[in-house]
Amino acid sequence: MRILAPAKVNLCLRILHKRNDGYHEICTLMHQIGIFDEMDIELTEQGIDLISEGAEVPHGLDNLAGKAAQIFLQAANLDKGVRIRLHKKIPVAAGLGGGSSDAASVLMGLNKILKMRWSKEYLQSLGMSLGADVPFFIGQKSALAKGIGEKLIPVILPKNIxxxxxxxxxxxxxxxxxxxxxxxxxxxxxxxxxxxxxxxxxxxxxxxxxxxxxxxxxxxxxxxxxxxxxxxxxxxxxxxxxxxxxxxxxxxxxxxxxxxxxxxxxxxxxxxxxxxxxxxxxx
The missing domain is CATH 3.30.70.890 (GHMP kinase, C-terminal domain)
Structure with missing residues (x-):
């Protein structure tokens, strides 16, 4: 299955304070944009195999997308593997959320491939264990994120931005x-x-x-x-x-x-x- 993972920008980012657990309470307005990583996902007998083209990023379980596949299979209690070919087009470590978007897209893609019919909210809970920005990419195209990013409020933006x-x-x-x-x-x-x-x-x-x-x-x-x-x-x-x-x-x-x-x-x-x-x- 071919999946597109969009980048995002922050229209605002305010850091409120650092919590005792090391995370930061934030208030940020995020908007998904039309720059995409492309991923080909298929089921295999065993193991998580992720290779990337287009940029130097970690492979396998060292990549957030690989971890997303592992977490999904564990949650589904399935003894299977996943092969992911990642065509990286979103700039890396650039503030555009590419890694989080890749992980979210793997969760949504496997939900379709395996016909699990898991709710958006459940997928977001899985995504939260991977990173604070992951749930956003499973929800609306624009949202206000609070807490450490897990509290999402839909936002309506002008169509032509x-x-x-x-x-x-x-x-x-x-x-x-x-x-x-x-x-x-x-x-x-x-x-x-x-x-x-x-x-x-x-x-x-x-x-x-x-x-x-x-x-x-x-x-x-x-x-x-x-x-x-x-x-x-x-x-x-x-x-x-x-x-x-x-x-x-x-x-x-x-x-x-x-x-x-x-x-x-x-x-x-x-x-x-x-x-x-x-x-x-x-x-």
Whole structure:
């Protein structure tokens, strides 16, 4: 079975505090976008076999998608194996949720292949054991996530949102970003209530904030320079996604996005990607 696993961006990311168990309480608005990893999944007699093309990522059970297959088979009490061929197109360690999306897609794919008919909520509970972002990819295309990411509230976004992603040639470790943030000894609280419905892009702009930008920009000043360039080029809003380093600009049409992509000069090794925000069918 061929499955598409979408990337995501964070339209806001606020870190509230660090819990005693080491996790961080957050408040974040996430939106799935039209950049996809592709996965071919099939059942085998035994073992979890995962190989990747397109990027250097862990194989087998060292990969979150492989772990997802293992957890699914254990929950189903099935003595079978799974072979996954992963065609990696989402930039790795970039703040776009590719690993979490791959894991979520494996859970949903095996649910179909094995005709288990498990509920979305049960799949999300399995996903939570793999990572805080995994349940989001099993739910709506856009959602407000609270707690450590497990409390999901559906959000309605404008249909025509386009993103211009600027991808640096180096990764940022999520664990490093949160540790560096903790060392700042700064806790943030949402300055305004984050709504669950937005009728136009202009309504989103006031909430666009990422608490991890400060530590990322301190370590990589080039990010701050490129954020300013993208704003000056005409983006409605610009933000770093997740723990970075990808920056994105917000636009209302593909034409406008392509024009800015042509106009902006990228540093050596950077690449620009264009993606449309995904919408649920009933939105």
């Amino acid at each position: 386009w993103y211009l992603l600027l991808v640096p040639p180096w990764p940022i470790s999520t664990s490093w970003a949160y540790t560096a943030y903790d060392e700042l000894a700064e806790n943030s609280r949402p300055k305004r209530e984050i709504a669950t419905a937005y009728s136009q892009i202009e309504d989103i702009l006031p909430i666009m904030h990422n608490d991890l930008e400060k530590v990322a920009f301190q370590k990589y000043p080039e990010l701050a320079i490129m954020k300013k360039k993208l704003l000056m080029a005409g983006a409605r809003g610009v933000l770093m996604s997740g723990s970075g380093p990808v920056l994105y600009g917000l636009f209302s049409s593909r034409k406008e996005t392509e024009e800015i992509a042509q106009k902006i000069t990228l540093p050596s090794g950077w690449q620009a990607l264009i993606a449309q925000g995904l919408a649920d069918e009933n939105n």
